[in-house]
Amino acid sequence: MAEEDRAPAEGETAGADVAELSYEQARDQLVELVARLEGGQVPLAESMRLWQRGEALAAHCTSWLDRAEQSLTGDDGSGEDGSASADGED
Numbered sequence: 001m002a003e004e005d006r007a008p009a010e011g012e013t014a015g016a017d018v019a020e021l022s023y024e025q026a027r028d029q030l031v032e033l034v035a036r037l038e039g040g041q042v043p044l045a046e047s048m049r050l051w052q053r054g055e056a057l058a059a060h061c062t063s064w065l066d067r068a069e070q071s072l073t074g075d076d077g078s079g080e081d082g083s084a085s086a087d088g089e090d
Contacts, residue, residue, distance in 0.1 A: 026061050037054070
């Protein structure tokens with residue numbers, strides 16, 4: 001198993017290095033991780049570590065997608081669209 005695909009060892013934070021991954025890297029790791037878990041051949045303790053890492057990877061991917069959507073829609077997250085009122089009054 002490649003170093004980047006391994007489950008964190010005891011004492012490591014499941015998402016410690018996730019913040020450094022691109023969307024594609026995180027997605028690919030998540031796909032591989034899910035396949036390993038679905039295979040059913042992983043011991044329980046390792047399954048729990050993989051699950052935690054999967055949660056961190058999924059959250060990271062969601063964050064990337066949210067930021068991409070915001071950049072496409074021009075939403076800065078403030079809840080204000082900066083447009084004038086609908087009736088034209090100030």
